Amino acid sequence: MSIIPRLNRFDLTMIVISLVIGMGIFANPSEVAVRAGSTWVFFGAWIFGGLVTLCGALTFAEIGARYPTTGGFYKVFSYCYHPAFAFMINWVLVISNAASVAVVAIIGANYINPVLLPADWQGPVGVKIMAISSVLILYALAFMGIKVSARTQNFLTMFKVLAIVVLCCAVFMHDDSHVVTTAAPHSGNLVTAFGLSLVAIFFTYGGYQQTINFGGDIIEPKHNIPRAIAIGIGVVILLYLSINFAYFKILGLGGLQQTTTLAAVMAGVIFGSIGSKIASVLMFVSVLAYINVNVMANPRVYYAMSEDGILPYIFRKVNPKTQVQEFGVTFFVLCILVVLFFADSFRNMLNYVMFFDTIGLSLAALSIFILRKRTKELDGTGIYTIKWFPLVPVVFILSYWFVTINIFYANPQAAFVCLCVFAAGLAIYYASVYLNKGKLPKE
Template identity: 85%
Template sequence: MSIIPRLNRFDLTMIVISLVIGMGIFANPSEVAVRAGDTYIFFGAWIFGGIVTLCGALTFAEIGARYPHTGGFYKVFSYCYHPAFAFMINWVLVISNAASVAVVAIIGANYINPVTLPPEWQGPTGVKVVAVLSVLILYALAFFGIKVSARTQNVLSILKVLAVILLFSAVFMHDDSTVITKAIPTQGSLITALGLSLVPIFFTYGGYQQTINFGGDIIDPKRNIPKAIGLGIGTVIFLYLAINFAYYKVLGLGGLQQTTTLASTMAGVIFGSVGSKIASVLMFISVLAYINVNVMANPRVYYAMSEDGTLPEIFRRVNPKTQVQEFGVTFFVASILVILFFSDSFRKMLDYVMFFDTIGLSLAAVAIFILRKKTKELDNTDIYTIKLFPLVPIVFILSYWFVTLNIFWANPGAALVCLAVFALGLVIYYASVYMNKGRLPK
């Protein structure tokens, strides 16, 4: 059964916002402040990261418009490079996505447990129980159908945006006489501080590229994909800059460096314990939105891999009534649950996840040059094309390579592990092809 388009432009815009706004903006500004060590570098990095993200979003908008396919992030690698390379890139990205969802679920449980559970349930066991339950509830919801999941996403996304707006507006109620902790300057050069600051920033801005996985689900994709991505990313950039200004105004750079539960801490400073609890609930809603959209998006990559014969046929089975890949969703959720039992720290995984992402996203962006040559017949049609080509994709690609080099320089061990995992993907690919009797496109 093939996938039938059922998602409109508004659905996709809300998906874009939720793919990007996870828990990163409520925790990672602290890490950026530590790495930047200076107010100007801190805000300059966020602004630069927003510009680069917009360049990436516009690049992926044209990729999605020129090549609208279910599991598009896999398909574009397969089409422009080779199925083996596509598998190498995507299998680690799906793993890193599952890991991110697992750890974000833990962070969400840390926020909500003190508000809803008795003290004896607020330890590590209670946190993991709530994280598992959150994932399982959204897993069950997914079986009601792609449209039900999209409507749920719309509601959660609107609540998430309202939460960010509420946190930002609270800054106007802040008394400037509050003591601001002195910032701790970073060690190293300006370039190093900027490069390392961009690691958590690009992680916080990331996720929008998964929208091309919904190519087969979108009504009129050649028009709606670029417009939804542009509107969604524009909204995200504005909200990110606004809430970072609020963090700085209330806590100062030193305060940012010393706390990771930024939203509840800031709300506590302004509104007291009640405000802190309300912020914790809003943060948990943000977590639910992030989990839900990933449960929707990632199985579509399995669908594309199965179409190429690199995964068994069961991964592309779609329920004709609900348009849900029941096995694919189950496999992805099972991966999250397994990781949940072994993951306790979000920050320890940051360099690993971002090394995967910077390589994968930059090479996906390079594909636009190949894709333009392969789809010349679309040049004079009404599809979206990048206005400042090739400047826009080049800015994105070079910026991500700059971050990749900084990760390698600062943490060569993590980089070498990631490269080994990429190489392992090649072994898994050929083993899968052999087991599936070489069912690859001719």
């Protein structure tokens, strides 16, 4: 059975916000502070990252408007480049997105464990148990239906946004004395510090590109996809800059460098121990929102791959009542659990995840040049188009390539492993073509 559109613009706007605001903003500023080493680099990187993200959001808004389809992130590569290249990029992103969810689940567990579990369970084992439990809860929820998941998502997202706004406003009730004022300087030159700071920032800003995977779920996608992306990213940038200012005002750059549970520490400084616990619960709710939206989004890529005959039919099978890909959802959750079992370090995982993302996102954005030529008939029909073309996508693409180079320079072993994974995807594709023996749709 094919997917029936059931989500409106508000649903999609909430999805955009939740795809971006996971738990990264409540932990990654610490990583950025370590890599930046100075206040100017720290805030400059966040502002620059926001501008680049806006360029990317506008680019993907036009891509979604010109080519609205289920599993759009795969379909765009297949249409503009080649199905083999589409599979090579997207099979890696399946792993990358699963790793992203695992990272967020781990951060969430670090927040909630001190509130719920005794001291003996505060170590790595307790964190993994809580992270795995969170994923399984949302897995069960996903089977209730796409519309139920969307309504849950709307509630969790509004709750999350409200929590950030409250934290940002609360800092003005506190004086300017910091917990820690001495910051460790960055190692290396200023350009490297700036580039490595962007690794964590782009990870924190990422996720909105998955919005185009809902092309088949959205009512009037050519109008609602670009508007939802624009509104959602605007809200995200405003919230991110506000909460980073709040962190700095309360903790200072040195305090940012020394803790990953930033929101809980900041709330503890402002409201005391009770505030810290309340903030930890709020952050855990944010985790549930991020896991939920990814469990909704990623199986849609499997659907698109199955339509092309690369994955078996079972990945395309949709429950007619709930509109849930039951096997696809199960497969994605299993990928998350595998990553969680083998995850040792948030910082180490970040380099692998971002290398995948920077390459995949920059090449996806590059497709807008091809897509414009192949869909000229849509020009002048009222669909969204980028005003400052080609400047906007070029800024986004070059910025992500800059980050890719910095990752390679800082950790060539991680980059080499990631390139090997890309190559493995190409081999898997052609093995699938051979096994299907001509069952793939002709171009």
